[in-house]
Amino acid sequence: MVDVPGWGGNLAGQHLDLRLTAPDGYTAVRSYSIASAGPGDRVELAVDKFPDGEVSPYLVDDIQKGDELELRGPLGGWFVWKPEQTESVQLIGGGSGVVPLIAMVRSHAASGSTAPFRLLYSVRTPQDVFFADELRALAESSPYFDLNFVYTRAVPANWPSKPGRISREILEASTYPASISPAVFVCGPTGFVESVANILVALGHEPTSVKTERFGGK
Amino acid sequence: MMPRHVDGNALAGPLSDLFAFDVTCASGRCVGCGDVTVLARAMVYEDEMGFVARCHLCDSMLLTVVRTADGAWLDLQGISGLHVAL
Missing domain, CATH: 2.40.30.10 (Translation factors)
Structure with a gap:
């Protein structure tokens, strides 16, 4: 703070x-x-x-x-979400790339927005999740916010799948489809953003509706 | 190996010294391929000297910002026009 x-x-x-x-x-x-x-x-x-x-x-x-x-x-006035936006929003974060997406989730909750929000959060292990309790509480209490995790190194007990990177199958199963034209925000390391954005476009999302924020990592 | 890049969003700070508006939200036309898109979508490479922004489609150089002792040198040779929402 x-x-x-x-x-x-x-x-x-x-x-x-x-x-x-x-x-x-x-x-x-x-x-x-x-x-x-x-x-x-x-x-x-x-x-x-x-x-x-x-x-x-x-x-x-x-x-x-x-x-x-x-x-x-x-x-920066481009990679932003404003409460007056009413379209569905798909957030996809890799590691600490979730941070600006957390701000969007918080703004969504604080403004009482009824725009459907969904966050797909790729993270190494359950211990690495930023703002874990807050995210879970929001997902449980709000009918307009859905939370999904992908673990790349270690999964929680009884998790249905092995650790692995975000794939086309995961994106198809755990994100809003292109058919509902969601606004998509992707943030994370350059390689993560690149591969997720490419898959999203292959799945039919308009390139202009997929906003990205890469960080170099230094 | 190509150095890793970030997005044009990263230019918001460095260019706020030079422009009175958020230039990352302005649309520029690439001299190389003619694509018109917001600067925030560019591929931005940073080194000790400053920044290079390249077209996200054709990789042409859009602009460079080089820090000098008493200011900054902005070269916009790869952008043939900028549209600014007013």
Whole structure:
């Protein structure tokens, strides 16, 4: 959680640029998706640690309450969901790529939207799920939000299938079909986004209705 | 091996210094293939110097942003027109 005086809120799906400056003046800028949405000056981030990274180890391991950060944002008006949108929405997230999609799920719930929402979340193991309790609670309480998981390394007890990557079969079984023309948001590592977007187009989704956000991973 | 790219969305921050509007939502026409699409769909490669955005269809260079000591150099040679929603 970061308090940003004057932030003034953000749309679901937007990101911010965070700049860290070392004592020798060296600076590193990274983009992070925002997990929160709506008005207010408090911003929630969820950061995956890249052990060899320049920024994420500091954010995950070293940052202290009260530390100051240099932020720019909110940024990006394209990979966003607004409560006035009424069409069905299919969200597909890989790993920490779920973060901007969480913001959309939260905005959907907070606004009382009745647009059908569905999240397909690909994650290594059950322990790696971000905001697991919140997602499950929302899926149980809302008739307009459906949650599906794909585990790539280890599955929960009694899970009906082995771990594996998202495939055409999984996308056909666990996402809205192209025939209902959903808005689709895909976020994750570049390879994940590439393969999911290609399968979706092969399944008949209009390329322009599939919005993607790749992160490079450094 | 090609370096990994991200999407044009990533340009929203760097280009907010240069444009008064969110240019990632503007549609640009690719000089290479004529495709018109939002800049957010471009393939963006980043290095220490700055950013290169390439057409998501034909891979032509759309624009480059290079940081200089006192500013930024923006080269738009691969975009023959920009449509901005007003």
